[in-house]
Amino acid sequence: MLELRDVVVAYGGVKALHGVSLTVNEGELVTVLGANGAGKSTSLMAISGLLPLSGGSIWFRGERLDTLKSHEVVRRGITQAPEGRRVFGPMSVEENLRLGAFTRKGFPHRALKRVYELFPRLEERRGQMAGTLSGGEQQMLAIGRALMAEPKLMLLDEPSLGLAPLLVRSIFKTIRSINQSGVTVILVEQNARAALRLASRGYVLDVGRLVLEDSSANLLDNPQVKDAYLGSA
Amino acid sequence: MEFFLQQFTNGLTVGAIYALIALGYTMVYGVMKLINFAHGELFTLGAFIGYALLVTFGITGRVGLGLGLAISVVLVAGLVGVAGHVLERVAYRPLRHSDRLAAVVSALGASIFLQNAIMLSWGANYRSYSADLLPSVSVSIFGQSFPLLKILIFLTAVVVMLALWLFVHRTRIGMAIRAAAIDQGAAKLMGIDVSSVIAVVFVIGPALGGIAGLIVGLCYGQINFGMGQLYGLKAFTAAIIGGIGNIQGAMVGGLLLGLVEALGAAYISVAWKDALTFVVLIMILVVRPTGLLPERVAEKL
Secondary structure, eight states, X not given: OEEEEEEEEEETTEEEEEEEEEEEOTTOEEEEEOOTTSSHHHHHHHHTTSSOOSEEEEEETTEEOTTSOHHHHHHTTEEEEOTTOOOOTTSBHHHHHHHHTTTSSSOOHHHHHHHHHHOHHHHHTTTSBGGGSOHHHHHHHHHHHHHTTOOXXXXXXXXXXXXXXXXXXXXXXXXXXXXXXXXXXXXXXXXXXXXXXXXXXXXXXXXXXXXXXXXXXXXXXXXXXXXIIIOOO | OHHHHHHHHHHHHHHHHHHHHHHHHHHHHHHHSOOOTTHHHHHHHHHHHHHIIIIISOHHHHHOHHHHHHHHXXXXXXXXXXXXXXXXXXXXXXXXXXXXXXXXXXXXXXXXXXXXXXXXXXXXXXXXXXXXXXXXXXXXXTTEEEEHHXXXXXXXXXXXXXXXXXXXXXXXXXXXXXXXXXXXXXXXXTTOOHHHHHHHHHHHHHHHHHHHHHHHHHHHOEEOTTHHHHHHHHHHHHHXXXXXXXXXXXXXXXXXXXXXXXXXXXXXXXXXXXXXXXXXXXXXXXXXXXXSSOOOOOOOO
16 A cells, blocks of 8 residues: 655755655555654654655656655655644644544534544533643544545554553553554654554664564564563563 | 823824734734745735725716715725735745745845836826825814814724724634744644735735825825825734734734824924834834734743
């Protein structure tokens, strides 16, 4: 469904991705692991069309993606809940959600109903300014907002960052149910153990290069991964 | 009391003009974080297009006063809007990904270019809207008489601002404008075409500035190619006072500045009128650097 071929991204003269190739199949939940600065967010921003490629190409359902503008990428059915959530703080929860459905025609009744079912908390706070929500609620809003366009592929960038363990579990459960409803998901995480339990496959990035790719079960057993990303377990 | 009310009306009129111009600064700043230094010249352009229509062409004599004025407002807004769009295309869009300073220099260049283009087209002398263009009728409210023209101008400005507020808060494009002003990257992730948002803002802002130029011509008569400098600076001050980037702030800041100026001129000293504006600016910058109604971006991690 999605394929990155030898993708190179550079900030100024500094390369953040040195030729990354990866594939995601329809219906999959794939995780991308790596330390800070490994190029995880850069990869997602390149897919979303917010960063230009210096080399390589990105393909989505047989169509070249990296030559499209960001709003055209969203129209193809790819949305993102970015790192740091980036909700529109001075706007209400419901306005944030409606912005998520910006590429859709008319009032997004169906999508809104679905998001409120997934996150009843958001419905309770629909009129509240997004900036006044707690971190967990903002994360729900970021994910809900990315769902509003009824995407085929959803990119999630560190949804567990800064959240209490209990909340992380509930967010991850929701991500699983979103995936089971038919949305393909790429999950970028530092919380490797939790991400690998959720995903069927994983990629490991290190300083802009792909160093490992395997099934989640194998990655959980891989001594290299254990050392670097799972702690001494 | 009569003197006070007179000055108060004057203040509201000039304040409404400042507010209309300030909206252009603040909307462009909100979305692009760029001060459009050529905005004052777009205002001047509005005054001269109005002059061409009302005086040179004599439109009110041909189609009647009401219709002539309405056509003038629409044409001025439309043509200055187009000029704003061209300005964005030529002077700002190519520099979207360059250094911020490059865009500022380009803005200053565009300002000088427009000023000289207006001077070459209409000459360096003052031009005046004929005094008999509008009937000078006064209305009396609570036993005081007010010039109808000033009241109409104030009401027009209020209606335009209300329409803008509704546009920004109640329409899809308005929502996109607000989102792009808060976080351009996140707006792009929502599927908003930020380039078109910027283009829209660069039509609306200049159109409002152009209307303000026409109003100045009608209200004060005399126009000149350099008039955009002082009006632009005052309106920019109004935008800062209200909190740059904030639409309601520009309206409040403009009206406040107009009142301070008119009442200051009346009760303190006419000679100090312009200085007062900047005293207010400095005071606001010292006490509340973000302006009276700052963009409240409540971020919670």
